[in-house]
Amino acid sequence: MSTTPLPAKASLSQLRARAKELRKAVAKGRPDAIERAREHHPSYDEAAFTLRDAQLTIAREHGLASWPELMEKVATELVEGRELHRYFGVELNNETWDLLEEIDETSPLGDQERLLYGAYAACLHWLEAGNEANHARGEHLIARVALRIGRIDVGLQHARRCLELIETHREQMSDWDEPFAREALARALAATGQTAAARAELEKARELTKLVAGEGDRKVLDEELAKEPWFGLTS
Incomplete structure (x- = not known):
């Protein structure tokens, strides 16, 4: 070879x-x-x-x-220390989002675990190299992954933590952070059968999306809001 x-x-x-x-x-x-x-x-x-x-x-x-x-070899040749945490935070975040639509609760357990642990690892690296906004985005990714693979309680826990960070540190957030947090929380509430609360969060997410300044950011939000699973909430 x-x-x-x-x-x-x-x-x-x-x-x-x-x-x-x-x-x-x-x-x-x-x-x-x-x-x-x-x-x-x-x-x-x-x-x-x-x-x-x-x-x-x-x-x-x-x-x-x-x-x-390969990831480790490329990273260690480029950066050290805090920048290494930033590098892995970015790369693990991107990789997890890339794989999110390929893996679900019917996938092999090993694939599910790699997806979830990738989201946790990305968040851990951002705790070392980023700020509360990066932390909140890491919590959002963990919530989305957990819900995707059927870890509903884990998803709800991290969705709530994501929104808590955003509400506590608004000065560090972008205008698209809160609608993303509301979207994840709506999914988690729907998955646990809390339909009324889920609909309220989904409506908040949609209204906040309309207020996002950047057209590209609004498009990304609209695309995510259109994706399953919604656990019957939008059917």
């Missing part, structure tokens, strides 16, 4: 983009992409080639056994 050295000043965001491109190329049946997957993936399955499979392929192309090893 041939390998390629990592380029100087390798960027994990660029490597992640390459993995996304590889997944799409395999899905489209491109021969070059399929050949790369067959050569470097230990259990290649064209019919179920996920983003994690693509990431593993990219890592093995560079002579590393796993995507986490």
